[in-house]
Structure formats: C-alpha cells, structure tokens
Amino acid sequence: MIITSDETADIPVPGASSSMRLHLFRPAMPGRYPGILLFSEIYQVTDPIRRLAAMVAGQGYVVAVPEVYHEYEPAGTVLRYDAPGTERGNALKFAKPVAGFDADARAAVGFLRDHPACTGRIGSLGICLGGHLAYRAALDPAVSAVACFYATDIHSKSLGEGRNDDSLARMDELKAEALFVWGRQDPHVPFAGRQAIRERLEEVGARYEWHEVNGAHAFLRDEGPRYDPALFLQAIGWTLALFQRTLGGHEPAGPAAG
Template sequence: MIIRSDEFIDIPRIASGTPSDDAMPSPGGVMRTHLFRPAVEGRYPGVLLFSEIYQVTDPIRRLAAYVAGHGFCVAVPEVYHEYEQPGTVLRYDAAGTDRGNALKVTKPVPAFDEDAVAALDGLAAHPACTGRLATMGVCLGGHLAYRAALDPRVAAAACFYATDIHSGTLGAGKQDDSLARMEELKAETLFIWGRQDLHVPFAARETIRARLEAVGANYGWLEVNGQHAFLRDEGPRYDPALFAQTLNAVIALFNRTLAG
C-alpha cells in the first residue's frame, strides 16, 4: 500500500518535573509527532509507535512506514521533546547513545505518561484515524508502549525488547512503577524478546512474565534467537528474517483487535 510519510503535528506540551542543568527544556513547547498513513484518503486504525532512545531515526521511520503500509495511521512522537529541538535525531554512536540514555533517566515518569495521553488524544482526533488505538515500541519505546497501553482506550500493544520494566529504572530517580501497575493492563499485549539480548536477560524476562501471570494479563509472548535491536535495519544486529516473522505477528494482532 502506498503511504504518506511527510506529515507531522506539533502537539502543545508543558514539561513536567525539573530537568537537570545539562538538559534544558526546548523552548518550543511542543511534542513533534510524525505521521505515516495510507495515501488513499480514508480512516484507519491508529497505532502510536514509540521510538528507541535516539528518537525518530531513519530505521524508526521505515518501521512506521511498514506498519502504515498494512492499513494503519501511525503516529511517532519525539520522546525527548522537552530537551531537544523539534526534529532532533540522535545518532547511533557513542555520543548519541550517551545522550539518549541520560535523558531516559532525566525525564520524569509522569511526563512520559502525560505525553502518551496527549499523543493518543491527537491520534484519535486525526481525521485519518478511526479512533481505534494500539501502541507499539522498541527498546525504551517498548516500555513506553506498555505504559501507554494502560490507557483503557488502547485495544492492543506490541512491545519489542522493552527495557527497564524488570528493574523499575525508567525516568528520573529510576523508580518507575511499571511492574506494580501491570494489573491495570487490559489491552491484549504481545511481548517480543531476543534471547541474546543483554539488556533484558533470561532472569529479567522471567520476572516480567511471572508478573503477567500473577495478574492474569491478556498477553502473548514471543522469544526469538536475536540480539537487542534486531529490528533496527542498520548495524550488525539487524535480522531481516526476524523482522518479517515478528512484524507479521504484530500486524495480525492489530488486524484482529482493531477491526470494526
């Protein structure tokens, strides 16, 4: 399906919490949210896609385009909008990694959550969206997609190698409540992991799965022989076969849960 990938909306935002001295908020006061949707005019189910720590990179744009090409209106917010100018992309290098990781534990968890609500509001109100909503994300974004799926409007979520859920170390103070809030998860959620992922090793995955079982969550679980970031189509860890396998599962989930 031919898509449009040249659009964005700037959602007004006010930063929550107090940033550190070396990470001053952007003066723009907006959360730039990139849109990907079928070129044929119409209304499509919405997918809120959260990026990794590098924001909306070329691999994230291609991932969003892939999902949109299956008949979805995909919105990708810039997760560090308080600290970086609109349109900023961090590079896949040491400096970009250090910056992304620093901001991950600078931004308060409530600010991540408020951004998710604002992005879901904006996506649901877009004329190309039916109002049926799902979330997905990779790495940091996998964690944010899970937290966004606690919103009762979200019917489904796909979380790729979500970092920090097991350790509770997201956000300022490194004391998130993601495991504790898992009983609130009503969306059908697919967790996807690489067995060779050093960021979320076996014991960490078992902690998450045990909690899902304890709360009776409606979830799917897919582990593959891949490393962290196996979905990113740049760099040595990319696995195109796993990209196809896992994205097919995600598209099937969204087709089933967002119909109607």
C-alpha cells in the first residue's frame, strides 16, 4: 500500500513546557484506518524508526511517532547511534518524570483518535525505551493492543526521574491484548527480569503473547551489527497479526457529494 510519510504535527501536551512533534505515516488511499502509536528507542525518530513506521503504515495503519524528549531537545532532534547519542538518550530517559511520558502518550492517543484518517481504534508499539512507553500507553483503556519489543526498565522499576516507576504495580490496569518479545542475549533485560514481568502478567490475568528469541538487544533495528532480518520478519508478523485481530481494518471513504 502506498503511503504518505512526510507529515508532522506539533501538538500541545498538558503540563509540558513545549509542544510535542509527531511524525505521521499513513496510507495514501482515502478512507479511515486504525491508529498505531509507535514509540522509538532513546534516539528519537531515526532512519530505522522511520522505516519501521512506514512499513507498518503500509499494512493499513495511521502511525504516529512522538519525539518524547521534546522538553529537552529542539523539534526534529535525532540522536546518533554512537557513544554521545547513547549517553544523551539515557540521560534524558532518567531525567524526564514518568508523569511527563504518560502525558505525552495521552496527548498522542487523543490526537490519533481524532485524526480524520483514523477509525478511532488505537494500538501501541515500541522498541527498547519505547517498549516500556508503549506498555504504559496501553494502560489507557483507549488502547486496545500493544506490542513491546525488549522493553527496558519495567523489571527494574527504574524509568524516569528518580528511577522509581510504577509500571509493574499498575499491570492490573492493562486491559489491552499484549505482545512481548525479548532477545535472550539481551543484557538489558536478563532472565530474572523477564521472569518477573511474566509472573506479574500471570498474577493479574493479562491477555498476552510471549516470545523469547535468540537475539541481541536491538535485533529489530535494521542497521548495525545486531540486526537480524529473519527475526525481524518473524516478529513483525506476530505484531501485525495482533493488530489485525484487535483493531479492525480500513473503512472506505464515503461517496463524494454531488
């Protein structure tokens, strides 16, 4: 499906000192489509994230990718996949209050639901830091499905300012159907951490799918030495199956007035 991928929207976030830029990717064909809120790694909207968003949009979704460090960096800032970029991204991950991340998610969900190209059915998707943020976004009952890839800091309760988030404690609020995918060779989320998350999912009776693959952290990123194309295709298949099952599909445009 041909897409439109050069749109942005700067939206207000209650309590924030600046607007938040969303990067939008959507089918060019008229009509309405389910919305996907895609949260990036700590580097913001890099080329691999843009390609992932475009690929998902091409399956029939309106995809919005927020710049989650909007209070700290000018709009359009992309951090590089190098030591300074990693240091800055991690510093901001622990500087920003969790309430700020949550406010961003609510604002982005509201924008997507009201977008004229969206059906109002919303899912969330995220990678690394974004996997954690996608999970927290799905605590909103407006979000029907969530796909989390090697989500960091959930097991350690260490997201945000003060490094003391409540993500595990709030898991009983998760009503969305969830997909969790982990790399077994990922040092950021060791076996004990994965086990703690899964035990909590079982404790609260969550509806979830769980996959542990032989992959490193960032195996989904389509550049760099850890990229695994075969695992990418397999994992995206799980993701699209989840969204197709839970979010519905394209609603054709009505007849033109005449």
